[in-house]
Each structure stands twice: as C-alpha cells, then as structure tokens.
Amino acid sequence: MTQNKLQLNEGKTEALLIDPQNSPNLPLSITIGQNDICFSRSVRNLGVIFDDKLSMKQQVSKICQSAYLELRRISSIRHVLTVDATKTLVTSLVLSRLDYCNSLLSGIPQQLIDKLQKVQNCSARFIFKTSKCTHVSPLLAKLHWLSIAQRIDYKISSLCYDVVSDTAPL
Structure with a gap:
C-alpha cells in the first residue's frame, strides 16, 4: 500500500475469512501494518454480499x-x-x-x-x-x-x- 501511495481507512476496511466448516481454531482478526482488523460475518463488494460460508x-x-x-x-x-x-x-x-x-x-x-x-x-x-x-x-x-x-x-x-x-x- 505504501508503494502505491495508499492509506488504510480503518472505518471502511473489512476482512472476510471464508470457513464453510466452522473450524474452531481460526483467528478473530488480522493485523495489517499498525491496524488490527476483525473478521466480519459478511462483506459487500461491488454491491454483492459475501458471507463467511459463501x-x-x-x-x-x-x-x-x-x-x-x-x-x-x-x-x-x-x-x-x-x-x-x-x-x-x-x-x-x-x-x-x-x-x-x-x-x-x-x-x-x-x-x-x-x-x-x-x-x-x-x-x-x-x-x-x-x-x-x-x-x-x-x-x-x-x-x-x-x-x-x-x-x-x-x-x-x-x-x-x-x-x-x-x-x-x-
């Protein structure tokens, strides 16, 4: 992101961890640089809503x-x-x-x-x-x-x- 002169907007950034089998040992968040982003149950991309089980x-x-x-x-x-x-x-x-x-x-x-x-x-x-x-x-x-x-x-x-x-x- 730094190379492309982009800055992370914590308020708009979402992360989705796809897990169709409900594995118990998966992380709850991901760290990008200084920011800790929690995984969402669903995210929207170009008007399409994806959930964690697709x-x-x-x-x-x-x-x-x-x-x-x-x-x-x-x-x-x-x-x-x-x-x-x-x-x-x-x-x-x-x-x-x-x-x-x-x-x-x-x-x-x-x-x-x-x-x-x-x-x-x-x-x-x-x-x-x-x-x-x-x-x-x-x-x-x-x-x-x-x-x-x-x-x-x-x-x-x-x-x-x-x-x-x-x-x-x-």
Whole structure:
C-alpha cells in the first residue's frame, strides 16, 4: 500500500475469512501494518454480499427485498401504465437486479433459486395484472423471459463463449 501511495481507512476496511466448516481454531482478526482488523460475518463488494460460508443467502435476500420494493413503487402508478410500459419498467428496475452478478449464484441451493423465481413470477403476474393462482409459464413465455436458473446458465455460457472466441476483454 505504501508503494502505491495508499492509506488504510480503518472505518471502511473489512476482512472476510471464508470457513464453510466452522473450524474452531481460526483467528478473530488480522493485523495489517499498525491496524488490527476483525473478521466480519459478511462483506459487500461491488454491491454483492459475501458471507463467511459463501452460501449467498444474504445476497439473495437483499435481491428479493430490493426487487419487491421496486414492484411496490411501480404499483403506485400501475393504473396509468400500459402493459408495454410496465414491462419496460419491470425489466429495467426488477430484472436488472435479478441479473446483476447472477453468475455468482451458480451452484446455490434450489431453495434460494426458488426465492428469486418467485420474484420473477410475481413480476410477470404484475405486468399482466393476473392473480396469484394464474399459471406463470405462459406469461414468462409471452414476455420472452428465461427462468432464473436458465438466466444464470445463459450468463455463464455467454461469458465462456466470449473467452473461447477471444471476444472477451483482456
């Protein structure tokens, strides 16, 4: 840090020790220079929340919370919006949250995928003003939306294709 003329800001610095097996003999902090930094249970980096087990539970909960908040905000003006305008708003404000860094969600438990899928299903029903008991598959097909699991696979496939075809940034 000294060589790069950087200074450690203790108030903003977080450290995460990843330990999926809960080992009992791990240190509680790390010393960097004169500063003692305690390990956090979770940290945020570029808007993604990582926990000490890399379970992504907190990240999925935060995504769902912010997506439902956006749906509630849109619902206050839904009565004056067309289906196309609503689709555009939901795509911009809700699906963008579901898609942001979703490649990091590859391999998470199905119950977390299901939570995200419920948000997407709710969004599709919201766009078409249908009830909760309406089957969502035709709505997703009409919107040309992939399921959450398919969106994650598509993102990873696209990234891999870019690397293999030499179109990815260096």
